[in-house]
Amino acid sequence: MIPFVDLHAQYISIKSDIDKAIESCISDSNFIKGQAVTDFEIAFAGYLGSKFCLGCGNGTDALEIILKSLNIGSGDEVIVPALSWISTAEAVNNVGAEPVFADINEKTYTIDPGCIESKISKKTKAIIPVHLYGCPAEMNEIIAISKNIIFMLLKIVLRLMAQNILIKRSELMGSPLLLVFSRVKT
Numbered sequence: 001m002i003p004f005v006d007l008h009a010q011y012i013s014i015k016s017d018i019d020k021a022i023e024s025c026i027s028d029s030n031f032i033k034g035q036a037v038t039d040f041e042i043a044f045a046g047y048l049g050s051k052f053c054l055g056c057g058n059g060t061d062a063l064e065i066i067l068k069s070l071n072i073g074s075g076d077e078v079i080v081p082a083l084s085w086i087s088t089a090e091a092v093n094n095v096g097a098e099p100v101f102a103d104i105n106e107k108t109y110t111i112d113p114g115c116i117e118s119k120i121s122k123k124t125k126a127i128i129p130v131h132l133y134g135c136p137a138e139m140n141e142i143i144a145i146s147k148n149i150i151f152m153l154l155k156i157v158l159r160l161m162a163q164n165i166l167i168k169r170s171e172l173m174g175s176p177l178l179l180v181f182s183r184v185k186t
């Protein structure tokens with residue numbers, strides 16, 4: 001069977017860089033934040049043309065932090081894709097708001113812009129499109145819908161590194177962007 005992800009092969013191809021980075025993290029005993037994270041935050045903000053980039057413990061925390069920073073909470077609704085990792089809806093629920101599910105496009109597996117409009121209510125505060133399985137959500141259409149009613153747009157970008165195309169600076173439009181790393185996100 002051909003493995004879906006061969007992490008060992010990836011490691012071997014950049015072994016000396018990885019070993020050096022881990023060694024320096026251990027010798028500095030900088031296991032939380034530290035210089036490597038600061039360097040990444042600065043470099044990634046520069047890459048995005050954004051003023052800020054903040055490293056978080058995990059993607060679920062980052063989602064909640066973004067929602068709280070936007071003052072989203074009790075009495076608010078947030079539109080999320082019917083297909084995503086549980087954290088998308090969970091974070092909305094954890095801040096006291098209500099996740100409202102919009103169906104996905106069967107071709108892209110991402111939130112269907114055509115299904116968003118009927119889910120919008122007076123309580124809608126945000127849409128969380130998720131770029132999933134290497135498939136980018138249909139951002140142009142989603143941005144057009146969100147522009148009309150002026151609410152915020154959050155984005156989660158997965159499987160990004162091999163697909164720089166997923167992060168287009170024009171997509172940012174001043175809205176928060178959440179990038180999740182994990183071992184299966186290539």
Ligand SMILES: Cc1ncc(COP(=O)(O)O)c(C=O)c1O
Pocket residue numbers: 057058059060061084085087088130156158180181182
């Ligand atoms: C779409 C999506 N959002 C959020 C997360 C949460 O990330 P983390 O596992 O780092 O909390 C994941 C993780 O798989 C994800 O796939």
